[in-house]
Amino acid sequence: MADKGNDSKKTSRRKFLIKGGLGTVGVVAIGAYIFRNPIRRELLGFANSLEAPYTDNTDKPMMWFEVTKINEILLHSPKMEMGQGTFTGIAQMAADELSVSMDQIKVVHAASSTGNVDSFATGGSTSISGLWEPLRELAAMLRVMLIKEAARKMNVGIDELSVENGIISAKGKSLTYALAAEGVENWEIPDVPALKDIKDYKFIGKPVPRVDLDAKVYGNPIFGMDAEMPGMLYGAVVRPSKIGSTFVSADISAAEHMPGVVKIIVEDDFVGVVANSMMEAEHAKNAINVTWGNYGDLDTAAIKNMMTVGNGNSTTIQKNGNAFGEDDDFEILEFRSPIGAHAQIEPNGVVASVDGDSATIKISTQVVSITRKEVAKRLGLDTEKVNIVPTYLGGGFGRRLHTPHAVQAAVMSKAVGKPVKYFFSRKEEFQHDMFRPPTHHIIKGKLNSEGFLDTLEHEFVSGDVATDSALIPNFLTNFLGADVGAIRGGFIQYTAIPNFRAVYWHVVLPFATSWWRSLGLLANTFAMESFIDEMAIKAKKNAVEFRIGQIGESPIDVRLKNVIKAAAKKANYHEEVINGRAMGFAASIDANTPCAQVAEVSIVDNEIVVHKVTVAMDPGLAVNPDQIRAQCEGCVIMGISAVLYEEMFVENGELTPTIYGPYQMALMKNAPKEIDVVLLQGKDTPGAVGEPPLGPIGAAIANAVRRLTGERLTELPLKLSKTV
Amino acid sequence: MEISMTVNGMHKTVSIADENTPLLWVVRDTLGLKGTKFGCGKAACGACTLHVDGEAVRSCSYPVKFAEGKDVTTIEGLGDRENPHPVQQAWIDEVVPQCGYCQPGFMMATAALLNKVSKPTDEDIDNNIINVCRCGTYYRMRKAIHKAAELHSKKEIYESKEL
Numbered sequence: 001m002a003d004k005g006n007d008s009k010k011t012s013r014r015k016f017l018i019k020g021g022l023g024t025v026g027v028v029a030i031g032a033y034i035f036r037n038p039i040r041r042e043l044l045g046f047a048n049s050l051e052a053p054y055t056d057n058t059d060k061p062m063m064w065f066e067v068t069k070i071n072e073i074l075l076h077s078p079k080m081e082m083g084q085g086t087f088t089g090i091a092q093m094a095a096d097e098l099s100v101s102m103d104q105i106k107v108v109h110a111a112s113s114t115g116n117v118d119s120f121a122t123g124g125s126t127s128i129s130g131l132w133e134p135l136r137e138l139a140a141m142l143r144v145m146l147i148k149e150a151a152r153k154m155n156v157g158i159d160e161l162s163v164e165n166g167i168i169s170a171k172g173k174s175l176t177y178a179l180a181a182e183g184v185e186n187w188e189i190p191d192v193p194a195l196k197d198i199k200d201y202k203f204i205g206k207p208v209p210r211v212d213l214d215a216k217v218y219g220n221p222i223f224g225m226d227a228e229m230p231g232m233l234y235g236a237v238v239r240p241s242k243i244g245s246t247f248v249s250a251d252i253s254a255a256e257h258m259p260g261v262v263k264i265i266v267e268d269d270f271v272g273v274v275a276n277s278m279m280e281a282e283h284a285k286n287a288i289n290v291t292w293g294n295y296g297d298l299d300t301a302a303i304k305n306m307m308t309v310g311n312g313n314s315t316t317i318q319k320n321g322n323a324f325g326e327d328d329d330f331e332i333l334e335f336r337s338p339i340g341a342h343a344q345i346e347p348n349g350v351v352a353s354v355d356g357d358s359a360t361i362k363i364s365t366q367v368v369s370i371t372r373k374e375v376a377k378r379l380g381l382d383t384e385k386v387n388i389v390p391t392y393l394g395g396g397f398g399r400r401l402h403t404p405h406a407v408q409a410a411v412m413s414k415a416v417g418k419p420v421k422y423f424f425s426r427k428e429e430f431q432h433d434m435f436r437p438p439t440h441h442i443i444k445g446k447l448n449s450e451g452f453l454d455t456l457e458h459e460f461v462s463g464d465v466a467t468d469s470a471l472i473p474n475f476l477t478n479f480l481g482a483d484v485g486a487i488r489g490g491f492i493q494y495t496a497i498p499n500f501r502a503v504y505w506h507v508v509l510p511f512a513t514s515w516w517r518s519l520g521l522l523a524n525t526f527a528m529e530s531f532i533d534e535m536a537i538k539a540k541k542n543a544v545e546f547r548i549g550q551i552g553e554s555p556i557d558v559r560l561k562n563v564i565k566a567a568a569k570k571a572n573y574h575e576e577v578i579n580g581r582a583m584g585f586a587a588s589i590d591a592n593t594p595c596a597q598v599a600e601v602s603i604v605d606n607e608i609v610v611h612k613v614t615v616a617m618d619p620g621l622a623v624n625p626d627q628i629r630a631q632c633e634g635c636v637i638m639g640i641s642a643v644l645y646e647e648m649f650v651e652n653g654e655l656t657p658t659i660y661g662p663y664q665m666a667l668m669k670n671a672p673k674e675i676d677v678v679l680l681q682g683k684d685t686p687g688a689v690g691e692p693p694l695g696p697i698g699a700a701i702a703n704a705v706r707r708l709t710g711e712r713l714t715e716l717p718l719k720l721s722k723t724v
Numbered sequence: 725m726e727i728s729m730t731v732n733g734m735h736k737t738v739s740i741a742d743e744n745t746p747l748l749w750v751v752r753d754t755l756g757l758k759g760t761k762f763g764c765g766k767a768a769c770g771a772c773t774l775h776v777d778g779e780a781v782r783s784c785s786y787p788v789k790f791a792e793g794k795d796v797t798t799i800e801g802l803g804d805r806e807n808p809h810p811v812q813q814a815w816i817d818e819v820v821p822q823c824g825y826c827q828p829g830f831m832m833a834t835a836a837l838l839n840k841v842s843k844p845t846d847e848d849i850d851n852n853i854i855n856v857c858r859c860g861t862y863y864r865m866r867k868a869i870h871k872a873a874e875l876h877s878k879k880e881i882y883e884s885k886e887l
Contacts, residue, residue: 083823083859209819216824217812219759219799223825226758278753279745344858345763345771346825394761394825395858426764626819630864634822637860660768660856669850671862 063114064138065094067146071166071178073100076110079131080122080366081212082396083634084690085627088210089128090135092203092623097139097196100166100177102203107211109390112372117388121401122366123515125591125688128623132686137192144190150180198621198684207626212392222392224364225423227351233262234278235412235422236285237405238271239432242295242653243511247271255287264288265415272412274420281422297653298510304336307438309459312507315482318491321499324455330444331538333531337523337716339648339655340436340516341429341663346394349423352409358385359410364393366400378407379414398515402434427658435648435655436516437463437486437509441527451539452549453497458528461505462486462520463513482506485514489521489695492528493560493589494550511655518635518694521590522642526716529586529699534712542575543585543703544568559618559682560587560594567616570678571598577708581611584704588695591688593619597636597696601704606720610640610701612674620687622679629677632693636675639697641666643716729791731755732801743789747781748772750788751798759799759828763856770855773829773836774798780836799828802835810875811835811868818868822859829855834869838876844869 066074075094081087087107095105110116143163150168151158153175160170166177198204215222238250250271252264260280265272271290275281324330350363352375359381365371368388376383393400405422413420424432441460448454465485482504492500516522536546547564551557564587567573573583580602587596600612615632622628645664649656657663702713711721728737731751738754746765751757751774760783763771767785774783775797776790803809808816811831821827830853837844837852844852849869857865 083821085822209816210821212824213816213819213821214805216821216827217808217815217831218804219757219828221758223761225762278749279742342858343856344823344825345761345769345856346823347762393823395823397858423762426766426768630819630822630861633863634860637862638858641860659766660764665856665858666860666862667850667856668853668862668866671860671866673846673866675863 063110063116065142067177067181069178071176072104072106073098073166073177075105075107076114076116077107078110078116078118079127080109080368080390080393080396081107082122082366082393082400084127084396084631085210085624086122086127087212088208088627089623090131091211092206092208093132093135094139096201096204097136098143098166099163102208102211104166105211109392111387111389112368113387117368117372119369121370122396123398123401125593125690125692129620129686129688132623136195140193140195141190144193145187146177146180148188148190149184150175153180204623205621205625208624210627223346223394224362224391225346225349225394227362227391228421229351229353229360229362229419232351232353232419232421233274233276233416234281235272235274235409235420236281237408237422238273238285238288238290239428240290240292240295241431242292243298243650243655244653245292245295248291248293250291251289254289255284258284258287260284263416265412267411270408272408272422274412274416295653296510298650299652300649303339303438303509303650304440306507306509307461307463308440309442309461309505311461312505314459314503314505316501316503317482317487318500318502320495320497320501322455323499323501324444324446324457328446328455330446330455331535332442332444333534333712333714335441335443335523335527335530335714337439337526338646339438339513339650340642340646341433341648342395342397342399342516343429343646343660343663343665344395344397344399347424347426347429348400348403348405349421350403350406350409351419351421352406352413353419354379354410354414357381358387359413360387360389361406361410362389362391363403363406364391364400365403365406366393366396366398367403371403371406374403374407375410379410397517398519399434401515426660430648430658430663431655434512434514436522437465437513439520439523439527441524443527443531445531445535447535447539451541452546453494453535455499456492456494456497457501457503458490458492458524459503459505460490460524460527461507462523463507463509465513465515465519467506485519487524488519489524489528489588489590493587494532494547495552495554495557496550517638518590518691521588521691521695522639522698523716525586525588525695526643526698526702529588529696530702530712530714533585533699533703533706537706544573547585547587555682556589556592556594559680560589562680562682563587563594563596563616563618566678566680567596567598567614570616570676571600571612571614573598575707582704582708584700584702584707586696586699586703588692590692590695593617593688593692595692595695597693597700599697599700599704601701601708603705603708603720608644608701608705608718608720610644610670610672612676613672613697613700614676614678615693616678616680617693618680618682618687619689619692620683620685621681623686625679628679628689631689632677633675635691635693636697637666637671639694640670640672640701643698643701643718644670645717647717727788727792729793730795731757732797738788740788744787746784747774747776747786747788747791747796748783751783751796757798757800761825761828763826763829768856769826769829770833771826771829773832773855775832775836778836778839780833797832799832802831809835810879811838811872813875814868814872817871818864820861820864820868822861826855826857827861830857830865834872837869838873842877843873
């Protein structure tokens with residue numbers, strides 16, 4: 001059960017605020033959950049076992065729940081729904097503590113005007129784990145408040161009342177939550193009640209269907225791209241195609257007088273056009289002649305040169321025992337991963353309306369608070385007067401942690417005095433993505449006489465992930481000494497090895513790189529788990545036994561060993577090639593969630609084909625086992641896409657390709673026909689789910705190819721060098 | 725100029741400045757049917773898939789003038805909560821969507837496939853369902869497509885008995 005030891009974890013009574021009159025019978029606005037500083041921990045070790053708590057805005061009261069006239073509960077979610085299933089999980093948590101049915105909970109995105117906005121972000125696989133305790137406590141408090149009012153209205157003792165499906169009953173009489181809340185002005189604020197026993201939950205722990213299924217199956221207009229405002233115009237922003245371009249000047253004479261053009265906006269940092277229709281805005285944009293400066297003619301080879309261990313600044317993030325001496329013999333392998341694009345299908349888009357001293361922004365964003373602050377700052381508005389109305393996200397994957405387009409749309413709206421909608425073209429999405437940085441890894445290892453590792457060193461270099469982003473300002477990175485995103489997965493998990501070291505090198509690239517689902521985990525785990533497999537082969541040991549033999553005995557170590565054993569058992573892991581197929585094994589820990597995978601692979605027409613992937617993961621308590629499985633399946637397939645096909649290039653100073661197809665991604669035909677997921681529960685609270693399964697997939701496939709062909713593939717995307 | 729077509733069973737006449745405007749934007753912005761999605765504008769991802777005379781079409785690259793006199797079906801016309809299309813029912817049964825943005829395109833592509841191949845094999849699915857899903861829901865989609873084929877054939881049997 002939840003840890004109740006720390007006072008700061010309890011819901012603050014003082015922060016409760018009750019108000020009414022927003023068109024519903026009983027509007028209950030429930031107060032803030034005390035900020036728990038996620039940074040005040042062991043700094044770098046923490047970064048790799050990140051279980052960031054939910055962080056809210058402590059200044060303002062926050063509306064979590066509304067009780068509606070038809071006896072439904074509206075839950076205003078501070079976390080965005082981007083496919084990860086958070087809305088379903090939090091609906092289960094709220095329904096159980098409120099004693100209502102799933103049908104009675106309606107989850108909506110909290111708009112920033114209601115105050116219930118996460119001051120950090122939706123990301124890092126933290127939504128369910130972070131809300132686990134506060135949301136259930138708040139729901140339980142609301143239940144107690146409603147029961148107290150019902151007792152008063154029904155003139156019966158509280159102890160005589162029971163609740164089911166939002167109906168409070170005693171002695172043959174009953175009252176709905178809606179009627180209990182009706183007319184109440186002075187709510188009695190209770191202490192945080194005891195939460196229900198987990199075994200008594202009806203929904204938590206069950207494979208409840210997604211609450212957004214109907215909206216998504218019947219094509220409801222729920223996404224940012226679907227948002228509109230009355231009288232809105234269409235905007236477009238001119239973007240350079242060359243890396244590093246800075247704005248020099250713009251010739252707008254041709255575009256100015258084109259049909260439908262309302263205004264051309266030339267700012268210091270962008271040139272925008274507003275027109276009556278989207279097509280007119282696009283045509284005018286293409287007629288604006290911008291002079292760009294400072295760009296160069298970089299190519300992929302130049303980027304690879306920059307991205308080489310030894311360049312930039314280094315930080316030792318982990319150290320045990322002794323490093324290799326100059327005269328030591330060791331095995332050494334180098335690995336590389338390419339620039340990766342988010343390629344989320346919904347382009348970045350926004351509708352902004354600036355009216356006098358206030359603004360309304362409808363947008364798919366993972367960072368409501370940051371979007372809000374950036375718009376307020378640029379327009380000189382009071383932050384309180386900027387209302388961010390978040391929509392469902394047509395994919396997040398970290399791409400929507402950056403929303404400068406909200407600022408641009410707001411500037412354009414202010415300039416024309418009308419709402420403006422604008423979104424990226426696919427070419428702009430590909431050229432102006434905040435890419436997954438390329439990486440380079442050098443791993444050295446030496447076996448002892450028993451055939452286990454005596455010394456292991458991982459040196460790796462990455463572009464920015466967290467460094468200098470709006471979420472983690474540069475000063476904090478300097479303070480931490482390493483990019484907390486790039487080092488995800490870079491730690492050595494085989495801590496029983498006597499001597500090991502992990503060193504991170506930081507190189508700043510000439511184009512923006514940033515958060516891409518699972519951050520450094522994908523590349524770091526590919527490199528390390530490939531190397532470990534090679535050492536197991538050298539030691540003539542079974543890959544599973546080789547791993548188990550070098551993992552420590554701490555709680556997370558034990559959980560890691562358990563998922564490794566579970567995956568091997570479920571997949572019936574072996575190291576033979578049978579009927580042209582081989583298995584590959586890999587495991588990782590991310591955000592305190594261990595995950596092991598077995599990939600079953602063959603070569604067909606000289607292409608790597610993944611037939612089956614077995615996943616064993618221990619995310620702690622599973623709030624919704626079906627959606628955890630869905631995240632595992634999705635990570636396996638997105639991972640296959642990233643490690644077998646995806647790669648951005650730089651040619652003549654431009655990022656390319658700029659369209660799906662040439663930017664090759666996994667399609668239906670590339671997805672495994674079988675994905676077998678085993679869930680373990682090694683701790684009694686929910687943990688990270690949405691990213692950890694991306695760790696092992698690259699090495700699991702590469703290790704299967706090694707067993708199948710003898711070839712050790714060391715570069716992503718994995719390509720066979722010889723005809724098999 | 726004016727374009728007349730049937731959209732989800734209803735006769736529609738739209739007046740449009742540029743007859744080469746993609747059907748996608750007429751459906752989304754003129755007719756207000758937002759279920760058909762913009763993904764790439766180059767017929768490369770399939771998010772904008774709808775039916776023209778029963779055929780799957782990537783509407784971002786289909787000039788509206790070609791829809792003159794034709795029968796257009798979007799996800800909104802495929803089925804609804806009261807009467808879901810077998811593909812939609814299968815998608816619900818298998819809990820397919822994650823972010824959901826690409827899903828209408830996939831469901832429309834699947835419905836068109838089932839009209840031609842009532843019992844598609846895995847190979848049929850691989851060759852015909854070639855849209856892009858970033859969340860990686862292909863695994864559940866494949867199960868849902870097989871299930872939809874079952875529901876579809878049952879529905880056909882049921883409907884022919886009704887007659």
